[in-house]
Amino acid sequence: ALTYPHALLQPTPIPESPWKSISLDFIMDLPPSKGFNTIFTRVDCFIEMAHFLHAVKEIIGEEIFELVMHKIFEHHGFLDDIVSDCGWIKQHT
Numbered sequence: 001a002l003t004y005p006h007a008l009l010q011p012t013p014i015p016e017s018p019w020k021s022i023s024l025d026f027i028m029d030l031p032p033s034k035g036f037n038t039i040f041t042r043v044d045c046f047i048e049m050a051h052f053l054h055a056v057k058e059i060i061g062e063e064i065f066e067l068v069m070h071k072i073f074e075h076h077g078f079l080d081d082i083v084s085d086c087g088w089i090k091q092h093t
Helices: 061-076
Strands: 021-027 038-044 050-055 081-084 087-090
Touching: 021 061, 038 061, 050 061
Parallel strands: 021 081
Antiparallel strands: 021 038, 038 050, 081 087
């Protein structure tokens, strides 16, 4: 059996205000509905408010960026960081 070393868990910083830190995730492999088979979720880490958007499993990085730009940035402004399956992404230092 192939094993991988465990990573050290690090808590994410507590945001100072709403919509400055969000988590992104996908709910995939759903039965198709109107050509979509995935739900793209964005959750504010401060107030735990969520946005859900239909998508397709084959979505790529540029399309994810467009979804975040048009659904988050235009309503809430720029983020300080994004938490995803890939780890914690800091936008600026």
